[in-house]
Amino acid sequence: MRKIKFRDALREALREEMRRDPSVFLLGEDIGRYWGGAFKVTEGLAEEFGDERVRDTPISESAIIGTGVGAAITGMHPVAEIMFGDLTALAVDQIANQAAKIRYMSGGQAKCPLVIRTPFGAGVNIASHHSQSLEALFMHFPGLYVAAPSTPYDAKGLLKTAIRGNNPVLFCEHKLLYPIEGEVPEHEYTVPFGVADIKREGSDVTVVATLYMVHKALKAANELDREGVSAEVVDPRTLTPLDKEAIARSVKKTGRIVIVTEDCKTAGVSAEIAAVVAEEALDYLDVPIKRVAEPDTPIPFSPSLEQYVIPDEKAIIKAIKEAV
Amino acid sequence: MRRKPLTQNLTRDELVEMYRKMLEIRLFEEKVFELYAQNLVPGTIHLYAGEEAVAVGVCSNLRRDDYITSTHRGHGHCIAKGADLNRTMAEILGKKTGYCKGKGGSMHIADFTIGMLGATAVVGAGLPIAVGAGLSAKLRKTDQVVACFFGEGASNQGTFHESINMASTWTLPVIFVCENNLYAMGTRQSRVMNIQNIADRAIGYGIPGAVVDGNAVLAVYEVTQKAVERARNGEGPSLLEFKTYRQKGHSRVDPARYRPKDEVEEWLAKDPIERFKSELQQANILTERENQQIAKEISRKVEEAVKFAVESPYPAPEEALEDLYA
Numbered sequence: 001m002r003k004i005k006f007r008d009a010l011r012e013a014l015r016e017e018m019r020r021d022p023s024v025f026l027l028g029e030d031i032g033r034y035w036g037g038a039f040k041v042t043e044g045l046a047e048e049f050g051d052e053r054v055r056d057t058p059i060s061e062s063a064i065i066g067t068g069v070g071a072a073i074t075g076m077h078p079v080a081e082i083m084f085g086d087l088t089a090l091a092v093d094q095i096a097n098q099a100a101k102i103r104y105m106s107g108g109q110a111k112c113p114l115v116i117r118t119p120f121g122a123g124v125n126i127a128s129h130h131s132q133s134l135e136a137l138f139m140h141f142p143g144l145y146v147a148a149p150s151t152p153y154d155a156k157g158l159l160k161t162a163i164r165g166n167n168p169v170l171f172c173e174h175k176l177l178y179p180i181e182g183e184v185p186e187h188e189y190t191v192p193f194g195v196a197d198i199k200r201e202g203s204d205v206t207v208v209a210t211l212y213m214v215h216k217a218l219k220a221a222n223e224l225d226r227e228g229v230s231a232e233v234v235d236p237r238t239l240t241p242l243d244k245e246a247i248a249r250s251v252k253k254t255g256r257i258v259i260v261t262e263d264c265k266t267a268g269v270s271a272e273i274a275a276v277v278a279e280e281a282l283d284y285l286d287v288p289i290k291r292v293a294e295p296d297t298p299i300p301f302s303p304s305l306e307q308y309v310i311p312d313e314k315a316i317i318k319a320i321k322e323a324v
Numbered sequence: 325m326r327r328k329p330l331t332q333n334l335t336r337d338e339l340v341e342m343y344r345k346m347l348e349i350r351l352f353e354e355k356v357f358e359l360y361a362q363n364l365v366p367g368t369i370h371l372y373a374g375e376e377a378v379a380v381g382v383c384s385n386l387r388r389d390d391y392i393t394s395t396h397r398g399h400g401h402c403i404a405k406g407a408d409l410n411r412t413m414a415e416i417l418g419k420k421t422g423y424c425k426g427k428g429g430s431m432h433i434a435d436f437t438i439g440m441l442g443a444t445a446v447v448g449a450g451l452p453i454a455v456g457a458g459l460s461a462k463l464r465k466t467d468q469v470v471a472c473f474f475g476e477g478a479s480n481q482g483t484f485h486e487s488i489n490m491a492s493t494w495t496l497p498v499i500f501v502c503e504n505n506l507y508a509m510g511t512r513q514s515r516v517m518n519i520q521n522i523a524d525r526a527i528g529y530g531i532p533g534a535v536v537d538g539n540a541v542l543a544v545y546e547v548t549q550k551a552v553e554r555a556r557n558g559e560g561p562s563l564l565e566f567k568t569y570r571q572k573g574h575s576r577v578d579p580a581r582y583r584p585k586d587e588v589e590e591w592l593a594k595d596p597i598e599r600f601k602s603e604l605q606q607a608n609i610l611t612e613r614e615n616q617q618i619a620k621e622i623s624r625k626v627e628e629a630v631k632f633a634v635e636s637p638y639p640a641p642e643e644a645l646e647d648l649y650a
Contacts, residue, residue, distance in 0.1 A: 025463060052463065058493065063452040063486035070456020070470075073441060074391065076463060078456075097446050098453060106434040106442055107424035108647035143648050166650035 001185055007178040009152035010041045010117075013159035014079065016188075018049050021077060024163055025053040027064060028081030028117075032056040038083045039119060039178050061090035065116065069098045069168075072114040077163055084130045085120035085172070088138075099168040100143035111166045115159070121174035121212055121262055122299040122310050131299035131306075133263035135210070138170040139240050139272060145169040145193060146239040150214035152182035154237055157191025164190070172239075174212040174262075194241035198250070202232035204324050205256040208247055208273050209233060213260045213311060220316040229324055239269060247273060248280040255286040256323045260316055265293035290319045330607050331542050333549070339609055340618075342384050342541060346376040346597050348622050349400045352409060355626050356399065356416060356430075357572065364634065366418050369430050372400030374539075374571035377596035378503050379404035381544025381566075382471050385552045391439040391457045391470040393450035396431040397503075397570070398443035401473050406438045409629035419636035426639045427647060439468075447508075448481030450474060451500070455487045458496035458561070469497040469555040471548075476565075477508025479522045488563065492529040497555035499548065502565040503538065509574045510582045523565035531561050538566025539596040542603075568596070 004012070018024045026042060032054050036043030046054035057064050061082060068078040082088050088095065095116065102110045122131035138146045145167055149155040155173070162169040199214055200221050209217035214235045221231035234250050236243055251257050257277055259270040270291040277289055292311045300306055330339065353373045359365050372379065375397075383392065383404035394401040402412055407423070415422025416430045423433050434442035441457060444450045454472030461468040478484060479502060491498045502522045506513055519525075526533025532554070534547050544566055551562035569591035573580035580588075604610035 023464075058486070058489055060486035060490060062483050063455060063490050066449070066452020066483065066487070067456035067459055067490065070393075070441070070453035070458070071460040071463070072456070073436075073453075074457045074460040076460045093446055093449055094452060098444065098449055102442060103650060104647050105424060105428045105432045106436070106647075107422070107427050108650075109424070109434055109436045110442065111650045113650075145649075 001183040003181045004152055004184050005178065006152045006155050006180045006182070007039060007041050009156040009184050010159055010173070011043065011045065013156045013163070014042065014045060015048065017160060017163045018045070018053065023075060024077040024079065025055065026079045026081065027055040027057050027067065029057055029059055029083050031081050037081060039175060041117070041178070042081070061087050062094050065091040065094035066098065068114040068116070069094060069102065069112060072112045072168070073102060073110045077113050079115040079117060079163060082116060082118040085118045085134055086129050086132050088118055088134060095138070095144065095170065096141045100141040104143055112168050113166045114168045115162045115171055116169065117171045117173060119173045119175040121176060122306055123176050125301060125303055125306060127301040128298035133261070133294070135172050135239055136263055136268045136272065139269070143168065144240065146172065147193065147237070148172040148210050148239050149237060150177065150211055150235050152180065152184050154191055154197065156184055157189055158193070158237065160190045161193055172211060176212045180215070191237065193238045194243055196234055196236045196243035196246035198232060199235045200231065200233040202230040202254070204230045204254055205232070205258060205320055206250040206254045207231050207233045207258045207260060207316070207320065208236065209260040210236060210239070210269055211262065213262055216311065216313050217260050217316055220313045220320065223313070224317060224320055229320065231320055242272070242276065244276045244280055247276055251277055251281040252284045255284055257285070258290045258292065258316070258319045258323055260292045260311055262294055262311060264296045265291060266296050268293055287323050290323050292316055292319050330603060330609070331546065334545070336609050338384070339604060342380050342545070343600055343604060343610065344618050344622065345380045345404055346541065346600065347619060348625070349376045349379065349403050350597055351622050351626050352403060352629070353399060355630060359417070359630065360576070365416055365430070367429055368575045369416070370397040370575050371570065371572045372397055374591070374596070375503055375505060375568045376400055377541035377544050377600070378501065378538045378566045378568055381541045382499070382501055382548045384545055385548045386469070386471060388438055390468050391441050391454070393441050393454040393457070393470070393472050394443035395450060395473055395475065395478070396443065396445040397475070398431070398433060401443070402433050402435065402440055405440045407433070407435050407440060409625055410632040413629040413633040414636050417633045418638060419633055420639040421632070421636040425643065425647070448474065448478035448483040451478070451483045451487035454498050455491045455496060458491060458498040459494065461497055462494070467556045469499060469552055471499045471501055473501045473503060475508065476502055476504040476506070476513055476522050477511070479525070480516060488529045488531070488561065491561040492531045495558065495560040497558070498561040499551045499555055500561060500563045502563065503568055504565055505568050505570045507574070507583065512582070521565060523563050526563040529563070531563060533563040533565070535565045535567070538568030539594045539599060541596060541600050
């Protein structure tokens, strides 16, 4: 099968959906013909679909999302890009109070099919305002879906599902994933929400990982394989809805779980997954739940500092070894 | 004696209909206040009494398929856009038959079938949503327009700047309607702004702005007519400021002691409904008998709405889990 990059898979999803449905349009800062998006995801799309449908905006995050809400509830399918995940903070009211709640508050009258793409994650030395992972924040807003793909295949399939749906979606991308290559079929497909993917089968320990951490977990698992430890890597793919059954099923098989996420440990994605395991599969655990996550700091600038706080393969291997 | 016509572009029936709508809002709000005092309204209320000329003057220029966005003080906007009194009252009482099945309440009434895109209780949050509806109309190549209601307090939010700048840059069909009732909750405008006219800010966005007496319904109508025409013709947004006053407190039983007594009296004397009534009567458009007939009809309609709402069931508790995702 052909291999393409994560960013190209996203672009294919956007292009195919824009060709399929004239109500799909893009808006965001510098996504148009002059720049093509800070991470080049939208490069070339303005040339095909025009500046009206690939719309450069002022630096106005609240209005980008609010405009998306207004367009979505009146029949359009906007895909908004927030250049860096940290900047979603500028638009939290529009995401949390407007997009996520408008259907509920209107008693089911409104449909708000707004997709918000944004890159989270550290690792490229751009410090605290461009590196945080805020996925868990958005799991607190009922009415909003949260997608978190780790591979080009999942990125394309999930983005198509997001655009074709009728609900607001916070579509998390990790900036280190953009250049990663992976197999993506040329034929049409989508990836459903709420269905985790077993990225690697194993029998001794379950490793639930998200976004870029899936790749680190896979490397750790391959290394431990040589030492005779069989780790199963589970990728939830969407955080809302969360495939609790798949996580519990794996834990019931292995009796051990290590959760690896890049966001802050306190009240983070890993905390929710740990709670799911405690509620659904506690009796099956042979050892306590282990978490590998960011140690509750902002992301620092200097490479030595930054690398210290981002979970790495060594930390994952250590946690797995302690579990088995 | 030959009288100057009230306005060149409204028929007698249209004028009376505007009067009827204003009175409908007033009597509805008085009834809501009464029900609140009887403990029939859960939570809080923000009454529109005193500002009727704005909602009616603006919405009388709109088609059914045009959009409005509204605020926590939104009952008047809903009724002016054509919302059903029964379902509005039922929503305020938290009933299953309300517009939002009891999930929204007084501050979040929406009726998508008449282009009423909902009321947000986050001050200033409706502005970008209105811009989005305007962008949607433009991309869909319809000639729909959007009237975006907000107060002078909201004009200090960042969304005001972001939204008007965006709507202006993209030439969107949005009419920004600032209802300046002088107070943001208990904070007088002069304490938080160094300008008197919010519409003066229009110049900063390169769009037309107008400051108009918001208690004069025909003045509201006429300036909005121009703004709507401009928007429909694809010439972009306008910022209209209507000076008005809420006759009641901010919410619930707020006695509004922060407002000087003579100021309140001055504005009560400028009651938009009384003013319009005497204008219509002086122009021989409305007789006192007709007026009483209209008031009777509306009172009956409001009573029916109360009966409908009071007799409607509350939603089943487990309905709290519905309507989250489409």
